[in-house]
Amino acid sequence: MVPPHDADAPQQPVSPDTEFRDLNRSGRLVSDYHRLPGILSRMEDAEIRRSAPQLSRIDPDEVRRAHPDIPAVRIAVTGHSTLSALPGLLTAELARHGLLADTHLSDFDSYVFDLLTPDSAFYSARPDLALCVLDPTLVFDEVPVPWRVDDVQAVLDAKLDLLDQLVSRFTSHSDATLVLNTLPLPRRFTAQLLDHRSRARLGARWRTANARLLELSDRHPSVVVIDLDPLLAEGVPAADDRLGTYTSTHLSPELTAAYAREAGHLARAVSGRARKVLAVDLDGTLWGGILGDDGVEGIEVGDGLRGAAFAAFQRAVKQLGSQGVLLAAVSKNDPEPVAEALTGHPGMVLAEKDFVRVSANWRPKHDNLIHVAEDLNLGLDSFVFVDDSPFERGLVRRELPGVAVVDIGAEPALHTASLLRDGWFDQIELSNEDGQRTARYREELDRKDFLATFSSLQDYLEELHVQVRLSEAEDKDVPRLSQLSQRTNQFNVTTVRLSPADVRSRMAAEDTRVLVIRSADRFGDNGVVGAVFLDCGTDEWHIENFLLSCRVFSRGIEQACVSRLLTHAMASGARAVTGAYRPTAKNGKVAEFYPGQGFSVSAEDGVWTRFRHDLTVIAPPPGHITLTTDFGKHV
Structure with missing residues (x-):
């Protein structure tokens, strides 16, 4: 069944980049700060990077005066290299989540002093998040020339011992969540070793050092370590050699932006704004085809290439549900065939019992989301909505601006990445509950x-x-x-x-x-x-x-x-x-x-x-x- 044409359907939106530039040119970034989540959430990564310098000039106190209800997150930033681009990126990422970044940036290469000295400006900023950004030159700046793998190992061991001391010092004097990161290993270092056996030994010892870094969060509950390897595996470059040489910026602009995105997820978690409910469409989202037209036996899930892609997406959704995310299905369908599909289709990964609520009817989806929120006694700003229809996404954005809307297209193989890229449900630590x-x-x-x-x-x-x-x-x-x-x-x-x-x-x-x-x-x-x-x-x-x-x-x-x-x-x-x-x-x-x-x-x-x-x-x-x-x- 095809829904009737809605005369009130949202019109083709103005591009978010154009909206942002209009706000910036007219001097309304502060007065219209509440509009930034809707604008930034639709921007491409490169557009967000371009907006960061303008956002870095926003005065947090002015935003507080204009919007006293917007939660602010205090962030202190230190590290080994030039990090001047990071505050603007953090402002953009937090604004995208409806938060205000109040950021203190330390001097160049001051991380040892900052973490070691309780009366430093780093401590005095009283951060909620304390970011200590690490990069590979932390190690390679101190190896001799020429160097061997054992030389790198010696510096790695010394740096990890130092970081362990700094972490213990900081966590004993501050209630902030301290954020570290693993160290990328750029090819410009490994390729300086001519024999592959030495390269393999270097890779093994570097990864062992990163494992030690990641294990710091097990020994220190207030420490989070961002693993950069998954970001690099997605094609994000580790470094820009020209920026590294001429400005001592040792993480690439793309990696710095990806790091800021991860830090934004942490800020959302520590401020109590992690989302709780994942509301998903069915036709075209959890399975291929139209249930009302194709019947239960005709939908795509499990079998075939596209069916396997939909099943993979369902596995990702089920994985989130197993960790406390409440799953709701919101579909324009009759309830009986939906129940039959969820319980009887052999390729289905998700079952009806995995959902806290299945709303299958012909009411507008934003109305169904309101009813689900009322049933669960949760605010709509706890919801993430996923739908393959631009019409439905636009309608929910317009009618329920507090709901986070995930844009997915017709290619099911990309659904999982689209859902997970913003870490809507990220927590510092899960509980048994x-x-x-x-x-x-x-x-x-x-x-x-x-x-x-x-x-x-x-x-x-x-x-x-x-x-x-x-x-x-x-x-x-x-x-x-x-x-x-x-x-x-x-x-x-x-x-x-x-x-x-x-x-x-x-x-x-x-x-x-x-x-x-x-x-x-x-x-x-x-x-x-x-x-x-x-x-x-x-x-x-x-x-x-x-x-x-x-x-x-x-x-x-x-x-x-x-x-x-x-x-x-x-x-x-x-x-x-x-x-x-x-x-x-x-x-x-x-x-x-x-x-x-x-x-x-x-x-x-x-x-x-x-x-x-x-x-x-x-x-x-x-x-x-x-x-x-x-x-x-x-x-």
Whole structure:
């Protein structure tokens, strides 16, 4: 069935390069900063590189004043070579994701001083991301002439020992995520060895050194190492010999831009803006052909060259889903043949159970995306939409600008690269909860269907049999707690983002405690759904942050946990418990959280509202919740 012509279909868009140049010429890059994600996301890589110098001149403070709701990410950059092009590229990449880059660039070849000296400007920038950009001249500048493989090995060992010391120093004095990278090995060095056996030994030892670099993130949770080899394997040149010789720029402009793209993905992750839902079209996207015309037996997937390409794309989608990305199908089709195709076609890799929601109907796709977002209780800025139809992509872009739209064409062999190039779902670290996310969201949809059978919310809650456990966090909880702080936007009273290292430091500190909230009910185990970060170093305990997953809203869990926490504080000798709320564009629903639990306003400064509970009257936990607590020996 062919959809009728839509008179409101989006018109042929102006090229993004033209849009950008118009903003720049008219001096509206700051005032129209909110338009940059839509413009930059449609640009080719070369166009983004051309835009970077103009973007580097943007004053972050001016953008903050004009757009106070745009999240800013502080970035400090250091390294061994000339990196003057990187700040502009970072500004472009972050703007593409709706973020503001506030970048400090260190002096040339100052990375040792920067990482070693806690009172350096590098530390003083208080970065969220600290980028230490490494290049091969770090090693080859120090080998003798002539040189042998053993000479290179000696310098490699010395540099890796130095980097290990610098990493330990930096991570012990800063909460930033420190980003390193592997070292490319350009042919201009290997070709100086005339015998292939020596070249092989050099390659083996260089790769061993890069493996040591990559393993730094295993020993230091706040360290990320960007592996440049996959970028080089895609044809990105490692170096530009003229720039290296005349300007000491030892990574090529293309590789620097690709590095900035990867850093942009990390910035999105640490700012809590990683996407959560992948919504995919079916006809022409997950399989070839038109299901309504060709029938289940006639679609292309699995068999034949094109069928194999569609199956490969499905494997990539399923791989993402296995790591916590919620999959939704949004298709203009009748539901029965879609269900038959997903369950009965022998070449299908994805099954109906892999999707948290399959929306097969003839409504506009942007309407279906809205309904899926409502069902999942997630914002549309959590969605990535993939469709082979330019019409559908343009319509979603126009109607739902918060949705990330991935452009794919008619060639299925290129679908996977198009989906993965922007790292929409990248995280610093996954937790044990991620692999179970789809099943838990499906259970949540079952809960909503169950709710529809009751005439009152209270009756529903009574029959839901909610069980909650509030207990001291353990080491195994760290990845999930960091993830909650980074990805939870609605029930997050301060929106302070924490890396795994930040969580561990709070768990280890003498006066700061981390409590984890778990829940379950008649439909299953929800796992870790929230956290309380608590400072109990004085007789006035302070709740640094309270987080709760959107999956478990409106069940009384937060009231139960606060009630038991207040009771425990009073029994432990505290005379009051305080908390604070900092408003953001997304956490308005918790503005009245503390007053609703009996706290009174103690101070306001235009940004923070501070609350205090004197522990004289503590509301009991809701009666429908079975609550157990284990505050541990510390609290």
